[in-house]
Amino acid sequence: AQKVTQAQTEISVVEKEDVTLDCVYETRDTTYYLFWYKQPPSGELVFLIRRNSFDEQNEISGRYSWNFQKSTSSFNFTITASQVVDSAVYFCALSALGSNDYKLSFGAGTTVTVRA
Amino acid sequence: DGGITQSPKYLFRKEGQNVTLSCEQNLNHDAMYWYRQDPGQGLRLIYYSQIVNDFQKGDIAEGYSVSREKKESFPLTVTSAQKNPTAFYLCASSNRGSSYEQYFGPGTRLTVT
Numbered sequence: 416a417q418k419v420t421q422a423q424t425e426i427s428v429v430e431k432e433d434v435t436l437d438c439v440y441e442t443r444d445t446t447y448y449l450f451w452y453k454q455p456p457s458g459e460l461v462f463l464i465r466r467n468s469f470d471e472q473n474e475i476s477g478r479y480s481w482n483f484q485k486s487t488s489s490f491n492f493t494i495t496a497s498q499v500v501d502s503a504v505y506f507c508a509l510s511a512l513g514s515n516d517y518k519l520s521f522g523a524g525t526t527v528t529v530r531a
Numbered sequence: 532d533g534g535i536t537q538s539p540k541y542l543f544r545k546e547g548q549n550v551t552l553s554c555e556q557n558l559n560h561d562a563m564y565w566y567r568q569d570p571g572q573g574l575r576l577i578y579y580s581q582i583v584n585d586f587q588k589g590d591i592a593e594g595y596s597v598s599r600e601k602k603e604s605f606p607l608t609v610t611s612a613q614k615n616p617t618a619f620y621l622c623a624s625s626n627r628g629s630s631y632e633q634y635f636g637p638g639t640r641l642t643v644t
Contacts, residue, residue, distance in 0.1 A: 424571075448630050452635075459636065461635075462634065510630070518589070521573040523572060
């Protein structure tokens with residue numbers, strides 16, 4: 416069984432503050448993939464990043480960065496210098512190779528509100 | 532433009548009626564998925580299909596049915612047996628394999644009264 420936990424339900428920050436979203440996962444598989452998605456108020460989920468279990472390098476894309484630590488089963492996401500357009504629900508998700516059915520397990524999501 | 536379309540954006544039905552939600556993709560993806568999202572909650576998988584003419588139940592398939600007659604299309608029928616059908620429904624597609632990200636459509640908000 417696989418599980419994704421996003422303990423933070425809501426985070427509210429003022430524009431230009433940094434915000435870190437936590438994601439903790441559980442899986443028995445040694446090969447797995449982690450994803451982050453953004454859901455703006457329009458409702459459509461937007462893919463942000465994919466990371467496989469053998470690649471623990473952190474990644475930076477503009478104001479977004481991701482910290483993957485297998486030792487703590489975490490895949491945290493940081494938005495640097497937040498902007499109002501970052502207001503959205505962010506989902507962490509997990510897919511395991513051994514599951515053989517390509518299903519994604521989603522966390523409950525973290526709602527980020529950036530105030531001007 | 533390549534992408535996933537879902538129609539309509541908003542749908543209203545009376546209790547006891549079946550309703551079919553459309554999902555079409557032109558990304559040439561083999562796999563397609565249907566999710567349900569309730570307010571303040573994450574996504575729950577209803578049905579998924581990895582190839583034409585084949586589909587599997589997800590975590591909450593009761594009261595729903597699907598078909599996959601064409602690679603591009605994966606319609607979802609919400610039947611009168613679904614006890615709480617009012618929700619936001621999202622369709623997604625991907626290449627086959629657990630390493631591939633899923634791409635989502637804009638969603639259909641279904642309200643049943």
